[in-house]
Amino acid sequence: MPAKRTMLKPSGKAAKTAHVPPNPNPGRGVKSWKEAAQWLRARGIEDIECITPDLAGVPRGKMMPSSKFTSNTSLALPSAIYRHTISGEYPEETESFRYEPRDSDLKLVPDLSTLSVVPWETDPTAQVICDIVNVNGEEVPYTPRNVLKRVVSLYKKKGWKPVVAPEIEFYLVAKNDDPDYPLHPPKGRSGRSIVGGQSYSIAGINEFDELIDDIYHFSEKQGLEIDTLIHEEGPAQLEINLRHGDPVELADQVFMFKRTIREAALKHGIYATFMAKPMQGQAGSAMHIHQSVVDIETGRNIFSNPDGSPSEEFFAFIGGMQNYVPSALVMMAPYVNSYRRLTPDMACPVNNAWGYDNRTTAFRVPVSDPAARRVENRLPSSDANPYLALAASLGCGLLGINHSVVPTSPTDDAANEGSIDLPRGLLEAVALLEDEPAFTEVFDPEFIGIYAGVKRGEFETFMEVISPWEREFLLLNV
Template sequence: MPKPKRVRAPRKDAGATPPPPDPAPFLASRRGVSSMDEAREWLAARHIDDIECITPDLAGVARGKMMPAKKFTGNTSLALPSALFMHTISGDYPEETGNFRYSPNDGDLKLVPDFSTLAEVPWESDPTAAVICDLVDTSGNAVGYTPRNVLKRVLELYDQKGWQPIVAPEIEFYLVSKNVDPDYPLTPPVGRSGRQIQAGQSYSIGGINEFDELIDDIYHFSDQQGLEIDTLIHEDGAAQLEINLRHGNPIELADQVFMFKRTIREAALKHDIYATFMAKPIQGQPGSAMHIHQSVIDKKTGRNVFSKADGTPSQLFYHFIGGMQRYVPAALVMMAPYVNSYRRLTYGMSAPTNNAWGYDNRTTAFRVPASDAAARRVENRLPSSDANPYLALAASLACGWLGMTRKTEPDQPTDRTVNEDGIISLPRGLLEAVAAFEAEEAFQDVLGSEFVATYAGIKRGEFETFMQVISPWEREFLLLNV
């Protein structure tokens, strides 16, 4: 009987090359890694030459250092002088007033990269990346008067209560023709039709189409950085646009607004025009706002604490609104930070001049949009687009937190037009807003006494700088009449 044949396993070719391993998922990320080791690989995979280590100052301007990527990944220690966060928007260093004091030695503040913000800088000609940094002192403690840390301080208060705020900013801005002489008024740019776009084009698709190529660049630049735009519309002003961002974590959204401002300006410059976030850049035109939609979820259940189980509004919802009404007027300087900001907050215009609230009422400071119970939220319509996003969010959420924890009751909602009666129930100008800010004792703990003193001192200094400038109005009406 013949023996059965033995089936041999196929011989492996010792010389065959094994398939390459799948790339790590973080290498495909357009925004963010988790560590310096991952950052090193991420930068190498993109052949990044340079990296910008940036942080927002109190005005929201990007400050920091640029360096070769190899130096960054070599764990180089980065530092900035503390006085950098104590100067005005014009670069002046104000006198010490009130509780505002400079560090006696102008010591270093260390930059600590937040790797979750690492992204390419798509408008640079050489491969470049940017990372947003936090600031700590030489002992490693968070610097309390820097914007990102102020917002983190407020979020920690929510965390201690088991709450997680959710926000969605809406940022308005103008496109304007290049203007190199500040004595001349700003004018709308020429669109693809060859004509300047006019006002009154709210939600006009044609108005957006006038700047198709620029908007394409905004979307392209944003996509490359992992920034998510929800919608883009044309607002009521001449060449005034608005970008809405998807809701999310306040730090992440503040980072996005910070980066969006850079992105939009760079896209506009590519087309030889300016993008401006001034609150009131053009006389007679609507101002530019940064509306903030806010809700709060229970971290354990994931449910919106503004709604009861049966879908009706909760007491926390009413107390949040009560806190906004009670404390936002005192915090207005963080949402309207410049002399120009108060030109937007005038009656008869689209911006609120009150601290009223109402359901789907756009004339109130605090609007409750129509929504289902899960999406119940409060829109703060007071902040202007010139505000530092970290500080505007910190102020708004701090006021809501104070209301929730102190059980502050709101007044009755209104359904009437409340911004055209000539009544202004908010600080009317920068100095009045600073005084209200300093006088509110609750802010000393919630925002930090060091921040309150520093911010108030800088704002007083900016007002003094403004007072040195003679305006066209003064020349026109006072020159020969007084």
């Protein structure tokens, strides 16, 4: 039976959420190759999908028979897959964006702790997330999982461990095989398309009960933990919240959840989209990130002093977010479409302000006890690669601590009524990423060059497309 959906998550609005209790035996991950062979035999697994995220967060990799997987088969991908755009094109070289001259192999190294079944496949199939190393076994610094691992390791050097909890919004939309036509909401169980005004609506979620049950079932079989699920502001817009934990593990979960939700939606004849702004005039989709930092030895939240007051590290972390996130925004808002979400009056911050329980600020401090004191970054959009968005957010906070950055005073009123404090488009955001010298402390320069080159290539591809707005207002008027 599916888990009961219950009332949870207090907030300023009446909240309809769904809760799945933790699974004591999720069947996810093993510790050794010997255990992997046993795990595969016990489940009758025939095929293995060895996957890794590219710069866009798209799963890339290879499929093989399970017998090959456990027999020391060498897995490799060409380095060029980390240098192509979301449309599969290869940008021109620049001073900082270069192709590997021989397009040499990169090796896939399975992380056995991520081994799980693929529940939507008809044949018994498993999947495993892989790290990327070069032919000498060295980590490749520009691959997304390694970018995040680098930032986490910088915290570890200080004796700290960051803790995160992502919230991912997405839309369900009717199938649309013609990109020239706008998207619209699908029909629910009532036979009618859901409309707006369904924020936190129980009826809105119930319209898609069977699909949501499949999301639960697929997630449980993969050992993925959904904390809560709500209906968001837009028509057929949902949000899934994940339990807090290690950044790499949570990025893995977001990576897998996106795939899971798309597959569940396809099973029901509709699409699930993580575009930041899929429908004109409707709210965009965010990936809010809750962040705290604990001392590895004591488990103490370093954002709180022993007496429960906020610590110097807490304020410096916020200062770092304010100072550096605008220059790292392209890692959280990676496409032209992302900046359509970052507009005033659309329930999305367009500032770098912070405040206590203030949803109009970019960086919100939720109401909590001192042990759970945290900072919510409300800027990332759901189209972002979760590894890169987390790396950017945590990296900026760490720079704030390292440089003792002093934040502004907290904002008590609406923060979206003044000027826009963020890049307004993709090219501006790319330039800011390249021009921030402090980023060499947290990101590898080769990653910055490759990522910026790919983003510029995507912008040039976008500029080749003539939009309906141009045909409507320019065709006969200019």
